[in-house]
Every structure is written in structure tokens, then in C-alpha cells.
Amino acid sequence: MRGPLLTENDAPSAFRRIGVVVPVYGHSRFAVEAVRSACEQMLATPPIVAVVDDGCPNPETQHALTACRARYPGRVISLRQRNGGLSAARNTGVRALLGLFPDTDAIFFLDADNRLENYAIAAYSAALGAEEGAGWAFPDVHAFGLTPMVDGVDVRETTVADSALRHRRGNISEAGSLVRSEVFRAGVFYDETMKFGLEDWDFWLSAREAGFHGVRVTDPGFLYRVRPESMVAQSRRQTDEIMAGMQRKHFDLFARSAILADEHEEAPRFLMADLETGALRATSDPVLPGRKMTLREAVALFEKHLSGIHEHDVPPMLVAHHGRAAAEVEWRKDLRSLFFEALAEPVTGPHILSIRAADHASRFVGDTRRARKDLEAAEALIALIPLNELSRLAFERPKRPGLALVRDVTRVEHWSLPTLEPVPPFPGHVGRKRRIARLSALLRPFTRVSQARPLQHASRFYRGPIVKDVRELMADDLCGYAPFKPFPFIPGGRERCLVAVAPASLADEALQDAFGRFCERLSRAGLRLSLALDGQTANPAFARAAQAADFENILLDPVPAPPPADFGFMGSDIPVQDPSKHARLMALARGHDALITFGITDFLPFAGEAKGDKILTILALDDVLIERDAVRGRDPVTVAAAYEHAHHAIAAGVKGRKALANCGVPSSRLVPTEALAFTIKSRLAH
Structure with a gap:
């Protein structure tokens, strides 16, 4: 989608000076288009374009760059070096711009086969300048060339917002991004030993380790040319090897505590719902308060998830709890272990835990036909409900979804939790037969939005890491040990x-x-x-x-x-x-x-x-x-x-x-x- 053409009076000026680095090796005709699109940006201060010839043997490349310098005198710097690869060419351009123009605030990377709309860098700089602490602005990719779309252009998203969690599993930031000069002054450059592609992914991970993060540009005017022989296509053949190398190189970023902390912040596992108070919170640690939500906010998040299951994440497990087991004080030290043990068995349907106090821990699996009685009578109770079960209920349209769900319980566990002192009577016993009614009230708005058919944009595609895969391949694989999920103990700064x-x-x-x-x-x-x-x-x-x-x-x-x-x-x-x-x-x-x-x-x-x-x-x-x-x-x-x-x-x-x-x-x-x-x-x- 093309944005509106800007004039110099309209162009925002978040930065004093912006540089553009264009590495070139072949593609002389494409390179001319790229340089021209960079030079014709509608900015109050025109960008300086550093074109780096990475030892290209084709004479046409030199002729093309000479023509560019003649057309844009004083705005195009042409550099030539021995062939060292894409990373080396980008680093050469960055060092040249920062050396010749120390007042450069930000640098944009534009590969020779891509191009920009005339409003692009202004859009990037507005997004980057608006978020304090952001190190770079990355785009949705407007792909053209070898695409299946009738009009020749499709939009490819990698994330709806910056995500350190998703970034560990795949690159969510296209190389065509605007980077603050502070990132380079902090010592972050491209790794010139990487020759098989995805060096931009490594660069962003290094920037994260240095304390920076990205910001998404929703209408960037960045045009990515899809070619069958691109380096990205070649690098996918070495994905497993590259992934292992990323984990070794960025050890701190891939540490288990760091992964679980980001999961807790960005993609929590549990939506905890207190049947007594109606309070909801999204968390990966049942003891932590997590992100508090209203029922309306939780349902809205679920609705977004249904319309874009890859882009919008929702906690996969709804945890409806009642009584002492999830209170602020009682059994708090046992709660993490309870979740850890209960979730070792795959939860394919509603799963109920009924709990009592004893002098030691014990567990036995009960009769699922008594699930309704357990739900009504247990002193302390936890119901684990996969959210995909709610989509099934939407088609059945039961008047009491809580009761319909209880009838399909696949597992009932009776737990004894150790206690050090006699347990006084729990005041929540009053009205406990109304738990199914409260559970129905909780589930009803979720099942209602599940009945609507989600709308999807025909020319927008999601091409980024999926949170479900990130959980399974990163958090579960690195932090857990099959069949056990990670122990839900989120770090808080101490060992x-x-x-x-x-x-x-x-x-x-x-x-x-x-x-x-x-x-x-x-x-x-x-x-x-x-x-x-x-x-x-x-x-x-x-x-x-x-x-x-x-x-x-x-x-x-x-x-x-x-x-x-x-x-x-x-x-x-x-x-x-x-x-x-x-x-x-x-x-x-x-x-x-x-x-x-x-x-x-x-x-x-x-x-x-x-x-x-x-x-x-x-x-x-x-x-x-x-x-x-x-x-x-x-x-x-x-x-x-x-x-x-x-x-x-x-x-x-x-x-x-x-x-x-x-x-x-x-x-x-x-x-x-x-x-x-x-x-x-x-x-x-x-």
C-alpha cells in the first residue's frame, strides 16, 4: 500500500542528519533504483547516501555508481573495497558516514535490490523519535517482484510490536531499518564472519544485548524485492546450524531465566480467574500478580487472537480457581510445584484439581464422572481449561457453558498439600454451589466471540515467529524437560x-x-x-x-x-x-x-x-x-x-x-x- 506523497514542509524532522548505506555487488540496474529512491526522500535535510561497492567485478556497476554521483552531486559517497561480504560492506558504510559526518543521528540500511517510497525515511524517523530508548525502527515488508498477488505487492508482517521473545526464534526486524547512531557507538556492528545470511538477525540480537530495543513502523514505504536466489532463501537451508550458533554466541540472551522472564512479560501462559472475586490476571507464574485485566479486556484479547492467531497471543490455559489454593497466603509456597506437577500430563480437555490440607504431599486420580460434585464441594479447587475448548463450546451454544465444560472433564486429581499448622475453616464455603454459575458467567463472553467468523486482510501475510512455536521450541525445550513444562518460577533479579x-x-x-x-x-x-x-x-x-x-x-x-x-x-x-x-x-x-x-x-x-x-x-x-x-x-x-x-x-x-x-x-x-x-x-x- 502506497502512502501519501510528502513535501518538504510536511516531512517530520526527528533527527538532524540521517545517512543511508547501500551495499552493492552486482544488480547495477537495481542499485540505481535504490540510490535514487534514497536520494529523493522528502526530508528537510537530504540524507547522505554511502554506496559501498563490495568488490563487484562487473564494469556496469561502476558506470551505474558514476551516474548516480553525477545526478546527485554532494549527496552520494561512493566507496569500493575488496569483497568481504554484506556485513563488511555495511560496516564500511557506517564507519564512513560517522567519520565524515559526526552529527549523523541515525543510519538506514537499504540493500541494492530494494527501494523506498519518498515518504519512507520520514515515517521511520517519526516512529523512532517518538519512542524514547528505542535503538531502531523496523518495518512491515511491502514485497514485490516474485509474489503471488494480483496487483504485484503484498504486505508481510513479522510482529505487531517489538518482541524480545519472538526475536530469539526468528528475525522480526528486516535489515531495511533505521538505526540510531548510539547503537554503533556502543560497539554494535555486523559480524563479518557470517557469510550465509541472517547477519541482520545477529546484529539485532547484539543490539538487544547492549540494552536497545526496536519499534515497529506500520506504514514504512519500504519495498522488498523477492528473488529466488536471495541470500535469505539460501540461508534457510542452514537454519538449524545458524540457530545453534545464535544460542552459543548470545548466551545471556538465550539463558533460561531471560527467556522465562520475557515470556512472563510478553506471552504469559495462564489466564488466572478468581471465581470468588472475578479478578483476572495474565501470568506465567501463579504466585506473581502478572498483568491484571478486566473480563472485557481479556475477551477483547481473545477476539484479536481468533482474527489473527499468529499475530496476537492469548494465554493458552484458562485457570479458574476458588478457595484456599489460590489465596494470597495459604499454600503459596506449594502453588508453583502444584502447577508443575499437574501440567506434566498433557491437558487435552478440562482438568480439575481438588485440594485439601495434610501432613505430606499426595495425589490420586479420581472419577471424572464426579467432576461436577467435586467442583461444587471442594474446599479448594483449580480448573485448568485449554482456551481452544471454548471454540468448541461456541458451536454447541450451551446455555450454561460452565456445566457443559464440566461434563467433558478429562481428568480429576485429588491433592493433599502439606501444612505446618491446623487449617481454619475457609469462609469461602458460603454459596459454593454457585461455582458452576460463576464459571458459566466467566466463559459466556469468550464463547460468544468465538461464534463470530474472523475477518482477514487478503493481501497481508504474517511471516514471523509464532508464539506457540516459541513456547514449544524455546521455553519448553530449553527450560523444561519433556514431558515436564518449565518450572513456573519467574526470576526477579536474584539467583x-x-x-x-x-x-x-x-x-x-x-x-x-x-x-x-x-x-x-x-x-x-x-x-x-x-x-x-x-x-x-x-x-x-x-x-x-x-x-x-x-x-x-x-x-x-x-x-x-x-x-x-x-x-x-x-x-x-x-x-x-x-x-x-x-x-x-x-x-x-x-x-x-x-x-x-x-x-x-x-x-x-x-x-x-x-x-x-x-x-x-x-x-x-x-x-x-x-x-x-x-x-x-x-x-x-x-x-x-x-x-x-x-x-x-x-x-x-x-x-x-x-x-x-x-x-x-x-x-x-x-x-x-x-x-x-x-x-x-x-x-x-x-
């Missing part, structure tokens, strides 16, 4: 540590006190702690462990597995991996920055895999543990020596470090227990 302890390590008061002192040191250092109790634990031992420090999460172990097999090593029994726990424990470890085992636990055999997965692994052996020989009848020093290579460090007291050194553990791997918190923070910082 996250998973502290695992076995019941045998809490067998008496001396051991409990030692564990308490150990956890208090970590907590005082500002580390965020999760407690993983290895197996079912009696209430007194559980209470002492849970009260030892300020744990943010209590990780449930609802289905105890049989004790793992052992093998002999230096006269002692050494635990080995239990295949039934492998996926669960690895997914839990991936949800944290550090895995700390206090004594010998079921996590110990998985420490080597966690270490290879970029998780800091620590084995803690208190002198009390060694003196009492209290860990399942094993010699903890011998076990620690057997798993020494699986840990970054072993923390112990004076006696423990001496005993470990006598078993051949190098002193460089031994850390005083008092210095463990400092060791964790310094290692994670690097």
Missing part, C-alpha cells in the same frame, strides 16, 4: 537455588539444626531458595526443614518412587540414576540457577547432567553428617568422592575438607561452608 535434602539427613535435632544454619547462610546472602524434600517426609521433619530458611517454594513429591539401585565404590554403596525420576528432577533443576544437595539425595546421580546443562552444582557435607554417618548407611565422604567431577564445588567444614582431600578430591574443588554463598554468587555472576 535461584534448588536445595535438595533427604529425610535421613534430618533424622534428629542435631542434623536439623545443621541444615537450618546452612540454609540461613544462603538466605541471608540474598539467594532465592526452593526446598526439594527427597521422598515422603513425616510432618515434624518436614516442618523443621521448611522453617529452616525463607524458602520461596516447597517442591512436592506426590508419587514416591522405590529406592534407587546402588553400586559398590571403594567399599561403600553409591546411588545411581532412577529412570522414573529423571525427567522430573532435571526439569526442576533447569528451573533454577544452582542445584545444591545437602548430603546424599536422589538428585546426586543427576548432578553431572545438570552441570553439563549449565547449572551450577554444589554438594554440601556438614561435619555433623560425616560424624554421624547418617545418610542411608553410606559413607558420605566416599559418595562425595565418587561424584566429585559432577560438581563445581563441594562445601564442607574443616574435618570434611580434610577427609575429602584424603580421598583424592582436589583442594581447588573444596569450599568452606561459611564461604559457600559467596562462591555461588561469584560463579553465577561469571
Whole structure:
């Protein structure tokens, strides 16, 4: 779509001077069109166009560039260099413009086979200048040439707004973008070693790492010529290899904590609906408030999603909750673990969790035919509803969609959650038989908008990363461990540590006190702690462990597995991996920055895999543990020596470090227990 032609009086002037870089290698006729379109921009101060001949062997290219200089004297700079590739040519143009014209505020990149409408750079500069902190403005692509459209032009979107989450999976910013000069002055340039395309994607990721973000230009006047032999077409053949290279190069950007934090902000997984108050919030962490919404706002978002499922994201899981399980205080530390365990099973239909208090965690699957009674009678209840179920209900048009949904429940789970104190009666019992009516009131507007047939623009196409794929291929694959989704523990600026302890390590008061002192040191250092109790634990031992420090999460172990097999090593029994726990424990470890085992636990055999997965692994052996020989009848020093290579460090007291050194553990791997918190923070910082 062509925008209105501008005059010099109409052109906005967000920047004093703008430069344009046009790399050229062949395509002499196209290059003339590109340079002409850049020079004829309607700006108060005409742009300076740096044309970089990247060692093109064709004499026609030199003739074309000579003609351009003659037509636009003083406005076209012609540079020639030995062939170094597209990245090198762009960098040469940038350095030339910034060197010759230090007052250049922004630089536009225009490939030789593309062109601009005369209002384009003014539109870019208006968008970029309007958003403080934005480093670049990127366009919707108006494609021409090899396109299927009757009028020869189609519009290709990559995102409706800048998205750090989507940008990790694919390039949402076309190279034809306007970039502030501050980005280059911050040391961000194109990687000249990339020869197979997608070097612009790498450039934008580097700019994000430097603290910049982009802004979308909705009517940019940027025309992209589609050719079968383009570098983008060739680069798709090496997509997997390039993707792996991106993750290695931009390690911090692809860190699990960074991915989950951006998912929580941009594309949360859950739409939490409180059936008591009617409050709604979108979040990827059931404990965090997330983004508060009204029912009207949530329905409007769902309607946008239906009209453009790739462009507009909506939380895929509607969570209708009632009672103590989702209250502000009760069972707050267990809630993340509850979601983590419940969602390990694929939720293909409505899924109900009914919850009660007990002295340990347990779970059993109930009769789905009693789902309605469970919904009416449970003290605390959580209903997990995939939003695609609402589209099905729209065609059935039930008068009571809540009841219709409950009739199709595919799974009912009855949970017992551990509690440290007697649970008083919950005042929400009054009117609990009205829950289905409240659920129907919640679902009715969603099903209503599902009945309308969405309208779509015939000449607009979405070509960017799809959030569903981003979740599955980025968040789930990198942060979870199939079939477990990522542990829903969104980072908040502090390091996250998973502290695992076995019941045998809490067998008496001396051991409990030692564990308490150990956890208090970590907590005082500002580390965020999760407690993983290895197996079912009696209430007194559980209470002492849970009260030892300020744990943010209590990780449930609802289905105890049989004790793992052992093998002999230096006269002692050494635990080995239990295949039934492998996926669960690895997914839990991936949800944290550090895995700390206090004594010998079921996590110990998985420490080597966690270490290879970029998780800091620590084995803690208190002198009390060694003196009492209290860990399942094993010699903890011998076990620690057997798993020494699986840990970054072993923390112990004076006696423990001496005993470990006598078993051949190098002193460089031994850390005083008092210095463990400092060791964790310094290692994670690097």
C-alpha cells in the first residue's frame, strides 16, 4: 500500500542528519533504483547516501555508481573495497558516514535490490523519535517482484510490536531499518564472519544485548524485492546450524531465566480467574500478580487472537480457581510445584484439581464422572481449561457453558498439600454451589466471540515467529524437560537455588539444626531458595526443614518412587540414576540457577547432567553428617568422592575438607561452608 506523497514542509524532522548505506555487488540496474529512491526522500535535510561497492567485478556497476554521483552531486559517497561480504560492506558504510559526518543521528540500511517510497525515511524517523530508548525502527515488508498477488505487492508482517521473545526464534526486524547512531557507538556492528545470511538477525540480537530495543513502523514505504536466489532463501537451508550458533554466541540472551522472564512479560501462559472475586490476571507464574485485566479486556484479547492467531497471543490455559489454593497466603509456597506437577500430563480437555490440607504431599486420580460434585464441594479447587475448548463450546451454544465444560472433564486429581499448622475453616464455603454459575458467567463472553467468523486482510501475510512455536521450541525445550513444562518460577533479579535434602539427613535435632544454619547462610546472602524434600517426609521433619530458611517454594513429591539401585565404590554403596525420576528432577533443576544437595539425595546421580546443562552444582557435607554417618548407611565422604567431577564445588567444614582431600578430591574443588554463598554468587555472576 502506497502512502501519501510528502513535501518538504510536511516531512517530520526527528533527527538532524540521517545517512543511508547501500551495499552493492552486482544488480547495477537495481542499485540505481535504490540510490535514487534514497536520494529523493522528502526530508528537510537530504540524507547522505554511502554506496559501498563490495568488490563487484562487473564494469556496469561502476558506470551505474558514476551516474548516480553525477545526478546527485554532494549527496552520494561512493566507496569500493575488496569483497568481504554484506556485513563488511555495511560496516564500511557506517564507519564512513560517522567519520565524515559526526552529527549523523541515525543510519538506514537499504540493500541494492530494494527501494523506498519518498515518504519512507520520514515515517521511520517519526516512529523512532517518538519512542524514547528505542535503538531502531523496523518495518512491515511491502514485497514485490516474485509474489503471488494480483496487483504485484503484498504486505508481510513479522510482529505487531517489538518482541524480545519472538526475536530469539526468528528475525522480526528486516535489515531495511533505521538505526540510531548510539547503537554503533556502543560497539554494535555486523559480524563479518557470517557469510550465509541472517547477519541482520545477529546484529539485532547484539543490539538487544547492549540494552536497545526496536519499534515497529506500520506504514514504512519500504519495498522488498523477492528473488529466488536471495541470500535469505539460501540461508534457510542452514537454519538449524545458524540457530545453534545464535544460542552459543548470545548466551545471556538465550539463558533460561531471560527467556522465562520475557515470556512472563510478553506471552504469559495462564489466564488466572478468581471465581470468588472475578479478578483476572495474565501470568506465567501463579504466585506473581502478572498483568491484571478486566473480563472485557481479556475477551477483547481473545477476539484479536481468533482474527489473527499468529499475530496476537492469548494465554493458552484458562485457570479458574476458588478457595484456599489460590489465596494470597495459604499454600503459596506449594502453588508453583502444584502447577508443575499437574501440567506434566498433557491437558487435552478440562482438568480439575481438588485440594485439601495434610501432613505430606499426595495425589490420586479420581472419577471424572464426579467432576461436577467435586467442583461444587471442594474446599479448594483449580480448573485448568485449554482456551481452544471454548471454540468448541461456541458451536454447541450451551446455555450454561460452565456445566457443559464440566461434563467433558478429562481428568480429576485429588491433592493433599502439606501444612505446618491446623487449617481454619475457609469462609469461602458460603454459596459454593454457585461455582458452576460463576464459571458459566466467566466463559459466556469468550464463547460468544468465538461464534463470530474472523475477518482477514487478503493481501497481508504474517511471516514471523509464532508464539506457540516459541513456547514449544524455546521455553519448553530449553527450560523444561519433556514431558515436564518449565518450572513456573519467574526470576526477579536474584539467583535461584534448588536445595535438595533427604529425610535421613534430618533424622534428629542435631542434623536439623545443621541444615537450618546452612540454609540461613544462603538466605541471608540474598539467594532465592526452593526446598526439594527427597521422598515422603513425616510432618515434624518436614516442618523443621521448611522453617529452616525463607524458602520461596516447597517442591512436592506426590508419587514416591522405590529406592534407587546402588553400586559398590571403594567399599561403600553409591546411588545411581532412577529412570522414573529423571525427567522430573532435571526439569526442576533447569528451573533454577544452582542445584545444591545437602548430603546424599536422589538428585546426586543427576548432578553431572545438570552441570553439563549449565547449572551450577554444589554438594554440601556438614561435619555433623560425616560424624554421624547418617545418610542411608553410606559413607558420605566416599559418595562425595565418587561424584566429585559432577560438581563445581563441594562445601564442607574443616574435618570434611580434610577427609575429602584424603580421598583424592582436589583442594581447588573444596569450599568452606561459611564461604559457600559467596562462591555461588561469584560463579553465577561469571
